[in-house]
Amino acid sequence: MAKQYETVIGLEVHVELATKTKIFCSCSTEFGSAPNTHTCPVCTGMPGSLPVLNKQVVEYAAAIGLATNCQITQVCKFDRKNYFYPDNPQNYQISQLYLPIARNGYVEIEVGDMKKNVRIHEMHMEEDAGKLVHDEWDDTSLIDYNRSGVPLVEIVSEPDMRSADEVIAYLEKLRTIIQYLGASDCKLQEGSMRVDVNLSVREAGTEKFGTRTETKNLNSFKAITRAIEHERERQIELLEEGKTVTQDTRRWDDNKETSYAMRSKEDAQDYRYFPEPDLVPIVISDEWIAEIKARQPEFRSGKIERYKKEFDIPQYDAEIITNSRHMADIFEKASSICGKPKKVSNWLMVETMRLLKEHGMEPEEITFSPENLAKLVMLSESGTINSSVAKEVFEKIFENNVDPDKYVEENGLKTVNDEGELQKVLEKVIAENPQAVVDYKGGKEKALGALVGQTMKAMKGKANPGMVNQKLREMLK
Numbered sequence: 001m002a003k004q005y006e007t008v009i010g011l012e013v014h015v016e017l018a019t020k021t022k023i024f025c026s027c028s029t030e031f032g033s034a035p036n037t038h039t040c041p042v043c044t045g046m047p048g049s050l051p052v053l054n055k056q057v058v059e060y061a062a063a064i065g066l067a068t069n070c071q072i073t074q075v076c077k078f079d080r081k082n083y084f085y086p087d088n089p090q091n092y093q094i095s096q097l098y099l100p101i102a103r104n105g106y107v108e109i110e111v112g113d114m115k116k117n118v119r120i121h122e123m124h125m126e127e128d129a130g131k132l133v134h135d136e137w138d139d140t141s142l143i144d145y146n147r148s149g150v151p152l153v154e155i156v157s158e159p160d161m162r163s164a165d166e167v168i169a170y171l172e173k174l175r176t177i178i179q180y181l182g183a184s185d186c187k188l189q190e191g192s193m194r195v196d197v198n199l200s201v202r203e204a205g206t207e208k209f210g211t212r213t214e215t216k217n218l219n220s221f222k223a224i225t226r227a228i229e230h231e232r233e234r235q236i237e238l239l240e241e242g243k244t245v246t247q248d249t250r251r252w253d254d255n256k257e258t259s260y261a262m263r264s265k266e267d268a269q270d271y272r273y274f275p276e277p278d279l280v281p282i283v284i285s286d287e288w289i290a291e292i293k294a295r296q297p298e299f300r301s302g303k304i305e306r307y308k309k310e311f312d313i314p315q316y317d318a319e320i321i322t323n324s325r326h327m328a329d330i331f332e333k334a335s336s337i338c339g340k341p342k343k344v345s346n347w348l349m350v351e352t353m354r355l356l357k358e359h360g361m362e363p364e365e366i367t368f369s370p371e372n373l374a375k376l377v378m379l380s381e382s383g384t385i386n387s388s389v390a391k392e393v394f395e396k397i398f399e400n401n402v403d404p405d406k407y408v409e410e411n412g413l414k415t416v417n418d419e420g421e422l423q424k425v426l427e428k429v430i431a432e433n434p435q436a437v438v439d440y441k442g443g444k445e446k447a448l449g450a451l452v453g454q455t456m457k458a459m460k461g462k463a464n465p466g467m468v469n470q471k472l473r474e475m476l477k
Helices: 055-067 164-181 221-240 286-294 300-311 315-322 325-338 341-359 370-381 387-400 404-410 419-432 434-441 446-458 465-475
Strands: 005-016 079-082 092-095 102-111 114-127 131-135 140-144 151-157 193-203 213-218 248-253 258-264
Touching: 005 164, 005 221, 055 102, 055 114, 055 151, 055 164, 055 286, 092 114, 102 164, 114 164, 164 193, 164 221, 164 300, 164 325, 193 221, 213 221, 221 248, 221 258, 300 315, 300 325, 300 341, 315 325, 315 341, 325 341, 325 370, 341 370, 341 387, 370 387, 370 404, 387 404, 419 434, 419 446, 419 465, 434 446, 446 465
Parallel strands: 213 248
Antiparallel strands: 005 151, 005 193, 079 092, 102 114, 114 151, 131 140, 193 213, 248 258
């Protein structure tokens, strides 16, 4: 009988914090600027420059720690992690090894019907490194130090996950918590959330862990899933052939769907950690913790329950809307303006999701205002515009955040409720479509739809479909 294997996975998740300036200097953290334009002597490691800690980094890190059920280390400090690499300008990184800011937390995940806690071993603050840009044409490597000194938290889980599904559930939960706190936008494609996967396999039923590898360079949930499946199969194959798994750091190539070894895995002693001499310890008082706790928002699970009770919308709608804090904010504001939460929910669930997919956008990138969405709901509900016009107007709102009242007025899109005008158009449509009239009178209900369609076309889509339907039936009796 073939051996059964169990996968054991732990994650190291690096999250760039949403501060305006870097962790130890006043350079901007803005993403996407020209290379080396957000730099100074501190973040480029010039001799004699000294770090000054950004207080907001500590606040964000403590907030994430509290939201993930961690114990906050009330006296914590920074350490120097020494290693030589071109993107690391000082030849050391300021990080936390001995007294990290948070420890012993957990995040509850759900996969199908199963709920479980994924434990968090610890979370520490550190500075990001610069970015190496390899130019294959010139066979050179260039360095952009804009990212050097951007504040990070690294969240290290226990090896509690057993499948790619559990990993994704954990990452989605973590991302939602951090986005709700406003501590980071967690955009994997921009590198503000980066994931390293520590994975080993063992024979099912055994307690002893296998040899783990660490896979880096994962910048999407799809890539993470593929890398996990690939690494699991690679390790099982080695064991089946009687070979051993080497503990190494691997780089994932998503285009080739394969990984390759970068270096053998280092241990803490390889980095020669010692306390950072240029920074004093951080003391986090009970009052400060209470203050951070008091500022915590209503998280997703709380919102879902409240939306079902307060707005009477189904669980499914509530789950999709609250998956993005930005979308949840739009929903709440628009609902409070127009008083029609189910209608607002429908626009977000159907048309918004469709357009996001078409444009390849995330919900966080929605630019239309809740006010304009509420106005559209009111125009549609009052019968001022019909449903097909409403969809057309919504596309304009989605793309350019237009004011629907003005747009409808300027483009003459109001529904025509003038019975005299409608009567004339209907008489013409009936006269021009004798076969459809015969078919309808002969019991073919579909023929009425064709006549309604012709009428809507003649009135440029601005008639009230319900009124057209009713009037046609009366005239054809």
